[in-house]
Amino acid sequence: MTLATHFTEDFGTHHFGATSLHDRRRTRSLVDLADRLLQHPGGSLPDKFSDPNALRRCYDLMNCPQVTHEAVLACHRQATFDSLRDFDGTVLILHDTTELDYSTHTELHAQLGQIGNGTGQGFLCHNSLAVAAADGTVLGLVNQILHCRPAVPDRETIAQRRDRESRETLLGVHAVEALERPTATQRWIDVCDRGGDTFEFLDREQHLGRKYVIRSKHNRRILTGQDDQSPPALLHTWLRTLPSQGERAVTVFTTMTRGRCGRRRCGSPGRRCVCACRRVGAGTSSRRI
Numbered sequence: 009m010t011l012a013t014h015f016t017e018d019f020g021t022h023h024f025g026a027t028s029l030h031d032r033r034r035t036r037s038l039v040d041l042a043d044r045l046l047q048h049p050g051g052s053l054p055d056k057f058s059d060p061n062a063l064r065r066c067y068d069l070m071n072c073p074q075v076t077h078e079a080v081l082a083c084h085r086q087a088t089f090d091s092l093r094d095f096d097g098t099v100l101i102l103h104d105t106t107e108l109d110y111s112t113h114t115e116l117h118a119q120l121g122q123i124g125n126g127t128g129q130g131f132l133c134h135n136s137l138a139v140a141a142a143d144g145t146v147l148g149l150v151n152q153i154l155h156c157r158p159a160v161p162d163r164e165t166i167a168q169r170r171d172r173e174s175r176e177t178l179l180g181v182h183a184v185e186a187l188e189r190p191t192a193t194q195r196w197i198d199v200c201d202r203g204g205d206t207f208e209f210l211d212r213e214q215h216l217g218r219k220y221v222i223r224s225k226h227n228r229r230i231l232t233g234q235d236d237q238s239p240p241a242l243l244h245t246w247l248r249t250l251p252s253q254g255e256r257a258v259t260v261f262t263t264m265t266r267g268r269c270g271r272r273r274c275g276s277p278g279r280r281c282v283c284a285c286r287r288v289g290a291g292t293s294s295r296r297i
Contacts, residue, residue: 019042019043019046020038020039020040020041020042020043020046021039022087023042023083023084023087023148024038024039024042024080024083024084025039025083026083026086027079027080027082027083028079028082028083029072029074029075029079030074031074034069034072034074034075037065037069038069038075038080040062040065041057041062041065041066041069044056044057044062053066053067077152077154081149081152084148084149085148085149085150085151087148088138088147088148088149088150089150089188091138091147091148092138092147092150092188092190092194092196093194095140095147095194097140097141097142097195098140098141098142098195098196098197099138099139099140099141099147099194099195099196099197100138100139100140100141100197100199101136101137101138101139101150101187101196101197101198101199102135102136102137102138102139102199103134103135103136103180103183103184103198103199103200103204104134104135104137104200104201104203105132105133105134105135105155105176105179105203106132106133106135107123107124107128107130107131107132107133108123108130108131108132108133108154109123109124109128109129109130110129110130110131111123111127111128111129111130113129116129117129119156120156121155121156121157121158121159122157122159123157131154131155131156132154132155132156132157132176132179133152133153133154133155134151134152134153134155134179134180134183135149135151135152136149136150136151136152136183136184136187137149137150138150138196141197150187150188151183151186151187153179153182153183155176155179157176158174160172177203177206177208177209178208180200180203180204180206180209181208181209181212184198184209184212184213184216184218185212185216189216189217189218195219196218196219197219197220197221198213198218198219198220198221198222199220199221199222200220200221200222200223201222201223202222202223202224202225203225204220204222204223205222205223205224205225205226209222210222224243224244226243227242227243227244227245228242228243229241229242229243230242230243230246232246
């Protein structure tokens with residue numbers, strides 16, 4: 009992916025200059041910090057801010073009650089939608105959830121939820137990123153949801169889960185509900201992984217009249233024709249009967265490592281390690297698409 013022009017020219021001013029933080033000095037500080045983060049996106053905060061004064065201003069800004077996630081995001085979202093309205097081409101809105109792990113910050117655990125296998129502490133961050141379909145140019149975030157996973161009973165029933173408004177399957181629904189709608193001449197396509205394959209999400213997309221591509225998770229029962237008289241079938245089973253539209257070859261390279269037994273593995277294709285604890289090597293596989 010590449011960055012759009014406004015990500016490299018006056019980034020802070022363009023995306024955060026109109027942020028309302030109840031003090032112009034806070035907004036100026038946010039703009040300056042955003043430009044610094046763009047120059048050094050990797051590493052910890054001390055790595056990003058070589059200037060100790062900038063690091064202190066960052067901590068002071070984050071410790072201010074008026075500087076909320078919603079307030080900081082609002083200006084950037086508006087700038088992104090302004091770019092989308094002027095964009096001539098197909099836009100993919102990529103929806104995905106990632107985990108923000110703060111397990112080592114024990115003083116924050118009371119404000120966090122479970123992540124991973126339940127032993128970690130942090131947030132679920134659901135991002136909706138707008139990308140140009142033609143060349144992968146990143147246009148910006150159109151939405152971002154920070155979700156704290158609640159503690160639920162071990163024996164929660166399916167009915168109880170459906171009634172719970174804090175369930176994670178609603179993150180995608182809330183995300184698309186918060187998006188602006190394209191005009192009749194614009195093509196904005198929601199793209200989701202298997203987490204979006206729920207009746208609830210599909211129904212919301214249809215209701216809003218949005219275009220979408222979702223990776224299938226469930227082998228649903230479907231109608232294969234245009235009317236109710238068409239024979240029913242299972243989605244995955246029916247798709248496998250259709251002619252192949254192409255292939256994708258994937259080559260996986262492995263390096264010599266040690267097996268579970270501690271012995272060194274052979275990295276040659278098709279060979280096994282000394283103890284035969286796991287097959288290793290490089291190979292090419294093709295998938296129908």
